[in-house]
Amino acid sequence: MTSMKTTRFEDVSLGDQLPALDIPVTVALITGGAIATRDYFPGHHDKDAAQSLGSPHVFMNILTTSALVERFVEQWSGPQGRFRDLRIRLGAPNYPGDCMQFQGEITALDASSRTVEVTLRGKNSMGNHVTGTVAVTLP
Amino acid sequence: MVGREYGRIYAWDEVNPAMVRQWCEVMGVDNPLYTDAAYAATTEFGDIVAPPAMLQAWCLEGLHMNNYPPGSTDENPYEVLSLIEAQGYPAVVAVNSELSFERYLEMGEKLYYTTLIKDLSDEKTTGLGTGFFVTQVMTFYSEQAGADDKVGELLFRVFKFKPAQAAKPAPAAASERPAAKRPLPGISDDTRFFWEGCDAGELRIQQCKACNKLQHPPAPVCQHCHSFDLGYRIAKGSGELYSFVVMHYPEVAPFDHPNPIGLIQLDEGVRLPAGLVGVDRNELKIGQRVRVEFQTFDDQLTLPLFRPVSD
Numbered sequence: 061m062t063s064m065k066t067t068r069f070e071d072v073s074l075g076d077q078l079p080a081l082d083i084p085v086t087v088a089l090i091t092g093g094a095i096a097t098r099d100y101f102p103g104h105h106d107k108d109a110a111q112s113l114g115s116p117h118v119f120m121n122i123l124t125t126s127a128l129v130e131r132f133v134e135q136w137s138g139p140q141g142r143f144r145d146l147r148i149r150l151g152a153p154n155y156p157g158d159c160m161q162f163q164g165e166i167t168a169l170d171a172s173s174r175t176v177e178v179t180l181r182g183k184n185s186m187g188n189h190v191t192g193t194v195a196v197t198l199p
Numbered sequence: 200m201v202g203r204e205y206g207r208i209y210a211w212d213e214v215n216p217a218m219v220r221q222w223c224e225v226m227g228v229d230n231p232l233y234t235d236a237a238y239a240a241t242t243e244f245g246d247i248v249a250p251p252a253m254l255q256a257w258c259l260e261g262l263h264m265n266n267y268p269p270g271s272t273d274e275n276p277y278e279v280l281s282l283i284e285a286q287g288y289p290a291v292v293a294v295n296s297e298l299s300f301e302r303y304l305e306m307g308e309k310l311y312y313t314t315l316i317k318d319l320s321d322e323k324t325t326g327l328g329t330g331f332f333v334t335q336v337m338t339f340y341s342e343q344a345g346a347d348d349k350v351g352e353l354l355f356r357v358f359k360f361k362p363a364q365a366a367k368p369a370p371a372a373a374s375e376r377p378a379a380k381r382p383l384p385g386i387s388d389d390t391r392f393f394w395e396g397c398d399a400g401e402l403r404i405q406q407c408k409a410c411n412k413l414q415h416p417p418a419p420v421c422q423h424c425h426s427f428d429l430g431y432r433i434a435k436g437s438g439e440l441y442s443f444v445v446m447h448y449p450e451v452a453p454f455d456h457p458n459p460i461g462l463i464q465l466d467e468g469v470r471l472p473a474g475l476v477g478v479d480r481n482e483l484k485i486g487q488r489v490r491v492e493f494q495t496f497d498d499q500l501t502l503p504l505f506r507p508v509s510d
Contacts, residue, residue: 064231083227089225092225093225093226096218096224096225096256097222097253097256097259098211098257098259098260098261099256099259100261122293122296123252123255123256124226125296126252126255126296126298127222127226127228127250127252127253128226128227130226130228130250130251130252131226131227134228134230139230139231139232139238139242140242142303143251143252143300144300145299145300146251146297146298146299146300147295147296147299148295148297149294149295150294150295152452183450185452185453186378186379186452187379187450187451187452188450
């Protein structure tokens, strides 16, 4: 849950770890996430279509991955954090039944803009589903 | 083709609280800035705003492919992918999605985006196959009474490729996801005693019955006296760190990363490489005392691992 207590720029040091976040990957999250982001590509909601593409099951779309990255960072920053960018690289697919474990670390601080860079990864049983950085301005 | 710009693609819906709330519900995002008007009234926005990661979703066409709202361009910003596909590169995988935000979006804003083909790589071969990296930049605007307002940007890179191996048809019981397992050792008559020792919780080191010297890894012949008459001795399992490496990249499942690996000098005098457990990678020291412990992976492979001890 996003804490109402906001992380302030002064609270943060280089190398600080974000609290880890485990995301159970379910059919509901994959299909619901695809539809909530208006992405009707069949591989995200139709198991037969996904299997005809060579995948064992439906797989998570990128817009859901971006949303979960936002959630992971926001749960640490609190509601006063303001996202400047969200840059991700995609890796192993997220299939139902897996669990994606987010880890993140503060890798840059800019005092003049009170902006921090979080370097993160979301790892599942096959490796990194997502790696990337997020820049957030803190109060 | 590189440098070509494509016209506007509009959003079907204005930025609206219902789609925001449903997105937050599915994603597990509970930041009150997006759904709680009373909280949002206390912020610099004065009212709820849209989650930044939703930016691209506003402008997707929805259920019917290429069914864009009235006013959108007739051009197809994705034609470059069709052109590459026609040359024999059928598969596509997204590689990078880089969103940047000028500001947060308020309810009622009407968005559109334009597309730039930023880069098209030379033909590359990766683990997936051979093909081209295509980089597009989508710039998102909000319609305003005066000049439209740039609100964000998406750099999107895909790999359009010919798969290295023809895609295997999904097996009938394909719902089992392929969890990565530890690679199994190749076991020969010369090395079997070592692995059977691991299963029994013993660290067995090959010993020559002729000259009594030890050697590791196991071999068919004594490296000291060339005798073929070999047995083994059970090591105490204690030693010191002779050298180590911490693997950061590439990250290969199922190993943990960073992955510390030690070269252990056993008290009996021989060295063996093994995984290290319970170590802080910044505090690893040559000469540090370590002790063996056995861990079983995937219910089939028992490995000797070494943990720092204080003595």
